[in-house]
Amino acid sequence: MSRKLIKKRKPNRSVAGDIALYFFLLLVAFVMAFPIIYAVSSALKPLDELFKFPPKIFAQHPTLDNFSDLFVTMGKSWVTFTRYLFNTVFITFVGTAGHLIIASMGAFVLAKYDFPGNKGFFRIVTVAMMFTGMVTQIPNYLILNKLGWIDTYWAIIIPAFASPMGLFLMKQFMEGLPTSLIEAAKIDGANEWKVFSGIVMPNVKPAWMTLIIFSVQGLWNNRASTYIYSEEKKTLVYALQQIQSGGIARTGQGAAVLVVVMIVPIIIFVFSESQILETMASSGLKD
Amino acid sequence: MKEYLQKYFILRKHNMNVAWKKAKNRKMCYLFLAPYAILFTMFYVFPVVASIYYSFTYYNILEPPRFIGLQNYISLFLQDDIFLIGVKNTLMIAIITGPLGYILSFLFAWLINELPRWIRSIAVIVFYAPSIAGNCYVIFSVFFRGDAYGYVNAFLMSVGLIDAPKLWFIDPKYMLPICMLVILWMSLGTGFLSFVAGLQGVDRAQFEAGYMDGIKNRWQELWYITLPNMKPMLMFGAVMTITSSFGVCDVTMALCGYPSTDYAARTIVTHLFDYGFSRFEMGYACAIATILFLMMILCNKAIQSLLRRVGT
Numbered sequence: 001m002s003r004k005l006i007k008k009r010k011p012n013r014s015v016a017g018d019i020a021l022y023f024f025l026l027l028v029a030f031v032m033a034f035p036i037i038y039a040v041s042s043a044l045k046p047l048d049e050l051f052k053f054p055p056k057i058f059a060q061h062p063t064l065d066n067f068s069d070l071f072v073t074m075g076k077s078w079v080t081f082t083r084y085l086f087n088t089v090f091i092t093f094v095g096t097a098g099h100l101i102i103a104s105m106g107a108f109v110l111a112k113y114d115f116p117g118n119k120g121f122f123r124i125v126t127v128a129m130m131f132t133g134m135v136t137q138i139p140n141y142l143i144l145n146k147l148g149w150i151d152t153y154w155a156i157i158i159p160a161f162a163s164p165m166g167l168f169l170m171k172q173f174m175e176g177l178p179t180s181l182i183e184a185a186k187i188d189g190a191n192e193w194k195v196f197s198g199i200v201m202p203n204v205k206p207a208w209m210t211l212i213i214f215s216v217q218g219l220w221n222n223r224a225s226t227y228i229y230s231e232e233k234k235t236l237v238y239a240l241q242q243i244q245s246g247g248i249a250r251t252g253q254g255a256a257v258l259v260v261v262m263i264v265p266i267i268i269f270v271f272s273e274s275q276i277l278e279t280m281a282s283s284g285l286k287d
Numbered sequence: 288m289k290e291y292l293q294k295y296f297i298l299r300k301h302n303m304n305v306a307w308k309k310a311k312n313r314k315m316c317y318l319f320l321a322p323y324a325i326l327f328t329m330f331y332v333f334p335v336v337a338s339i340y341y342s343f344t345y346y347n348i349l350e351p352p353r354f355i356g357l358q359n360y361i362s363l364f365l366q367d368d369i370f371l372i373g374v375k376n377t378l379m380i381a382i383i384t385g386p387l388g389y390i391l392s393f394l395f396a397w398l399i400n401e402l403p404r405w406i407r408s409i410a411v412i413v414f415y416a417p418s419i420a421g422n423c424y425v426i427f428s429v430f431f432r433g434d435a436y437g438y439v440n441a442f443l444m445s446v447g448l449i450d451a452p453k454l455w456f457i458d459p460k461y462m463l464p465i466c467m468l469v470i471l472w473m474s475l476g477t478g479f480l481s482f483v484a485g486l487q488g489v490d491r492a493q494f495e496a497g498y499m500d501g502i503k504n505r506w507q508e509l510w511y512i513t514l515p516n517m518k519p520m521l522m523f524g525a526v527m528t529i530t531s532s533f534g535v536c537d538v539t540m541a542l543c544g545y546p547s548t549d550y551a552a553r554t555i556v557t558h559l560f561d562y563g564f565s566r567f568e569m570g571y572a573c574a575i576a577t578i579l580f581l582m583m584i585l586c587n588k589a590i591q592s593l594l595r596r597v598g599t
Contacts, residue, residue: 116310129526237421261421278484
């Protein structure tokens with residue numbers, strides 16, 4: 001019996017320590033999840049329960065009224081709900097697809113070929129991860145203005161192509177691919193593009209998912225309020241937040257908005273967790 | 288001396304030739320990299336340079352930029368009290384939530400590492416979700432509502448710690464601490480994922496060797512085996528944490544209002560927005576951006592040289 005235990009447990013762990021830790025983790029998990037649970041449950045509360053005192057944490061008579069009200073409100077505006085949804089989906093989809101292709105192409109040569117400028121360029125990319133987008137926002141605005149892209153989708157989509165995070169993760173992951181795989185394909189007469197699209201890309205699928213989720217997160221939550229001012233081009237999140245700020249009568253709908261906005265990135269993460277973790281294993285910053 | 292210089296130049300020339308030949312042979316590489324490199328230069332490298340340039344000018348978009356030397360920086364530090372409040376708040380937030388969030392990220396990644404696989408993946412979702420939950424943080428304004436109906440006020444009053452409701456997001460005394468709490472709640476982000484993944488990759492054989500060499504408890508194991516193995520991830524996590532903790536603005540703007548009472552919740556980025564997109568004083572805003580840029584880069588360099596010493 002004791003032998004079996006030793007086999008299963010690490011020998012230098014105390015049982016009391018383990019129990020204390022698990023209890024602590026459970027407590028923290030509850031604290032972390034509580035605001036989200038609360039947001040979901042308030043979205044399900046009918047209006048009279050939202051203003052009840054003392055307030056209940058869980059909805060007594062859960063209802064989807066807030067969501068249907070939200071669609072009614074959206075339906076009444078001259079720009080329809082489907083238009084806002086289209087804007088966000090279009091921006092998110094094109095931005096993510098372009099980012100995936102362009103960053104992977106760059107990452108492929110940076111990871112697998114030695115050429116002058118390789119190391120220097122990658123170092124600049126890692127430096128770019130060290131400051132927020134806010135720093136470059138004003139010159140970016142001026143550049144986009146010069147290009148005539150202000151108030152078009154491209155003002156959000158094209159800069160998203162060049163996000164340094166995606167290239168960094170992709171390159172680190174591709175370095176783990178065996179070089180022999182590429183050399184074998186070359187001996188068989190494949191050119192660089194064939195190697196890239198036929199051999200490398202199918203083998204880095206976990207990294208795809210990671211790039212996709214980071215890009216989708218950034219674009220889905222992008223309010224883009226400084227770049228886009230035409231009502232019919234605004235993103236869903238921006239439109240939803242306008243509803244949210246509609247005062248006390250919109251409390252119920254506001255809660256529904258929170259849920260609609262947060263549910264998409266969370267669901268994508270839940271379904272791609274194992275692939276993302278596989279990619280993040282090679283995310284280390286070596287020097 | 289002259290001879291030495293000559294030799295040096297010949298060597299440089301030779302190196303250049305080699306590099307040039309190599310580059311010619313690798314034309315394909317440049318073609319592959321070109322789309323990314325062009326966009327990256329356009330939207331990441333060039334803006335930083337432009338920002339530094341404009342910071343020495345007076346520029347309001349309508350008129351062409353006019354060179355005014357260091358005037359913007361002098362005004363920022365000597366005349367703009369609100370900017371100094373912003374710097375103070377940003378530093379406070381960065382110094383408190385940065386290291387704390389970083390340590391929490393690692394601690395929880397490490398603690399859940401030994402859980403069975405399926406519990407671990409649920410735990411990762413629970414801990415990571417707040418950082419990707421859009422603007423779910425506005426829910427905290429319900430918890431901390433200023434009247435007696437707010438949960439926190441109601442609780443504190445029933446316990447008897449306070450006798451009148453506190454105006455959490457209006458009273459400058461409470462704004463920053465509560466914002467920090469919210470930021471900490473959201474701090475298990477990309478770095479946390481990197482830690483979770485990195486811990487999974489630590490070689491088991493090293494732990495077994497550790498038992499043999501007399502490592503007694505989990506803390507020794509952490510310092511002597513786990514942390515040295517995790518160095519690259521620790522570096523990556525540090526970059527992520529610094530970037531996000533210096534860039535705080537969404538949370539403070541959403542919870543405390545914009546502008547907040549007495550500018551008590553103003554951060555550097557809020558100030559940047561104010562001058563860039565409300566007052567269109569682009570030169571001044573670029574000076575703010577340049578200062579923020581320098582702060583972030585310097586902090587990153589300092590932290591990295593610190594992290595190199597881990598486990599030694």
